[in-house]
Amino acid sequence: MTLATSLCVVGAGSVGCYIGGRLAAHGNSVGFIGRQSMADALAQHGLHLSDLHGQHWRVAASAIRFSTDLSAAADADLILVTTKSAATADIARGLAAIARPGAVLISLQNGLRNAQTLAAALPQHIVLSGMVPYNIAHAGNGRFHQGSSGELAVSAHAALAPWRALFADAGMPLRPRRDMLAVLWAKLLMNLNNPINALSGLPLKAELQQRNYRRCLAMAQREALALLALDGIQPAKLTPLPATWLPGALSTPDWLFRALGNRMLAIDPLARSSMWDDLERGRPTEVDWINGEVTTLAERHHRPAPVNAKLIDLIRAAESGGKRNWSGAELLTALSTASAATPATSNP
Template sequence: MGETQGRSGAPRIVVAGAGSIGCFVGGLFARSGQDVTLLLRAGTAEEITQNGLTLTDFGALDAALAPDRFAMSTDPACLAAADIVLVTVKSGATEEMAAQIAAHAPAEAVVVSLQNGVENAALLQEMLPGWDVRAGMVPFNVVWVGGGRFHRGTSGDIIIESGQGHVGRQLNVPDLHVHEHGDIAAVQWGKLLINLNNALNALSGLPLREQIGDRDWRRLMAAQMAEALAVLQAADVAFQNPVAKVPMELVPRILRLPTWVFRLVAKTMLLIDPNARSSMWEDLEKGRGTEIDELQGKIVRLARQANVAAPINAGLAEMIREVEVLGAGAPNLTAQEVQSRLRTLDAPADGEV
């Protein structure tokens, strides 16, 4: 396959399911002059039509785009014009989006999953046999502030699966770097390990930087990550750190360090917007279902297959599901309250797992 491109010479990109991540990356593509269509919900389209699209981050990014800089549609028929389809829906909507792609997009389009978890690309491939489907990893989080503003609170480069053509190069634009990788599965598993903190952050209600600066929360982070690492090792699953050169196996030890030492050793972990929170926190605040089944839930399922225990991840998954049912937003618990609740669920809670 050669470079994918439309009549203008640039690839025609459709962001399928444009929410927080989709509107942010789609907006950066549009700012760079790419041919972009956002496939989104009617309410999102109305908000952006009225306010335009504003993209900010904790660095110097502050870009305002008028709605005429890109196309928007609520009709999946817009997929018919796609050279590249970027899937950015929540995991639970992957099957529905795959069906829409199959019905409307050209079979030669490249489909890239920019979703959390490790199973979405496989589901897309299953439902789109013969298509060029690639997994991807987005390391940063984006908060939908409202009024057409989308704010990136953490850093990192997008990584997509290697393949024919130069898809990564075509998606690489200012303020959004995209690289291709030959072992995307290991990268995704590494990202999943990092994303396990989404649940703890959602339970805390704290900004990520404040949470990570608290040793009690870091001990909980370390405990669940160490448990998950043991599960992956028992299941013979390869993983690698997608955002730093530090081996994932060392991260729990770093998290357990006294705070003054941690701040010296882990400076890159603290390069976070002071107000940034996890996407799972945002889901709870907005009364949406979370991706807990694709994070802690995946570790628990893998643990069963490998015949090992994962009580901390199971306990945290149960706590998030309870909060989802209540529908009252993030519970703003302390680390000690989470520890106490884990004890009632028979999960170790001393942070020394």
Template sequence: MGSSMKYLIFGAGAVGCYVGGKLAAAGADVVFYGREKIAKTIAQHGLSLSHHHDEAVHVPHPKFSTTLDGLHDPDMILLCVKSQDTQAAAEEISTHFPPSVSVLSLQNGVDNVPLLREALPGRTILGGMVPYSVTGVGEGVFHQGMDGALVFEQDPVAAELVEACQGAGLDACTSPNITGVLWGKLLINLNNALNVLADMPLKDQFRQREYRRLFAALIREGLSVLKAAGVEATGSGKTTPKRVARLFDIPDFVFYPLSNRILKMDPKARSSMWQDLQTGRASEIDHLQGAVCRLGKKVGVATPLNDKVTHLVNQAFADGVSPALSGRDLREQLSKMD
């Protein structure tokens, strides 16, 4: 039995199509709002949702719109646009939907919820965290490449969404400290930039110790900033940034035997930022590394490694191609930027 709530997936890209598709397959009332290209693909092929170890789900005729005009008011908007598009999305929501419609952000970064609350006063705005990558692999197929539970800000409305997600086969829970969860996810997402520079599946990247050490160093730099700012990055479940930094810093002979148990992901999974580079979309680096660097300046903590990685990723996006560096080559290039 599907949820009685009506959902609008605002920004139906990979994550939006996957989460919304699972809800729709379980009987929930879901409308997808997104780009014309995705709309045409789904109209032709339907929506298929695959998982690296679960059975695939197919939604033959999802309700997809490329305009907000004429849509019935949903109970909740699941906002899935890129962080750089949040302001424009807030303006569209304000124009088309009354304050009774709540908004739950399923976006990377920590600035979206404050921005939405300022732009949409008097409306229930909640934070949310998606712990896994989703890849659009063509012909309406969206693939979840790793495990994890969705986390929503604690609220009665979110509790109903958790129930709907669980009924749809999506692990989900609420948290009273969504800020800590989002910062924890942001620190883990600092690897998105490294994956752009590596141009290889995440599992292959993590088998290179130099890449693991760089990832751990990025996290520790971020943790130093957060400590100075009085912010605790809690992460989700057992996946805390401190634990990840310790784990990824260990030698190969210790890491390799553990990797199959630790890295529960599809062998071909890559970061969302790498996908953005391939499709010519703008990078979210300013909302990931950029958030750490801005807060570092505010609290007086230097962030040289995140600064350098930001520069290299911006160059890759300007060139439209990854430099495809090994971990050792990247370490050497970063050392020359001092």
């Protein structure tokens, strides 16, 4: 099924080109809004999309509508926002000036509050939170690869009905959720691995195969889970194990984790976190929208969050030129030291 109405992706990078590209490969008319360098690459090579199951999709350069100007979203009935979180406020201001009232916007970004930022600027529009559970890597020359699996989730809303059919037909069903905050928190708990992966310098699979890195992630998750419990938030179950069991599973010895965590390790061997990618390219990361949510929650409850605060510090140092690769043992020591040096409560 394809619709006569118009659909566009704002932020044509890994997520935007892959998801927009899959929809375009199925015959839908998709507008891509992004940078000139991406426009040039797609004009030369078109889109080559693949996934970990060995499937391939191709969109010819001649079939790609690309603009570097946000005003190309003016007629869109559905706008997928796929920039990094730091760009959302600017995008929201820009779209507020041009987007068609009544248009549906879905934030497919990580973090908790991108949809809120968009909604605050776009009161006459339907703004929904979405969640992309899998990893997408950009290999250059219009090539994007989905390196892990899962189902797209989006806040349940009647306005989604026509778009759900379109996504389903393209092989990417949108799962409507009424508990989107719980879904976003569950994704955020997994994203707490992003700074660890970026600091490791390793592909995700190689990093998660090492217990010391997994113990770092378990520490960051335990800290977040304790705060979520104080807030009465139960993260959604996105993995075979409930979120509250993950730190225990992550901490098991490598031989046991290989058996327990086979779904978690079902990742393309070359896939890396987008935070690693940002550091490599010298761009600001999303650490404030990921670990920063944990430290903000901690402040609200007058509790410390030393593990996540330390990860933020280390990523900030890497962002400002101090990037180096941390071994699992080094990182675990740094996080354990920060944790041991912090009292269990802070003064209100």
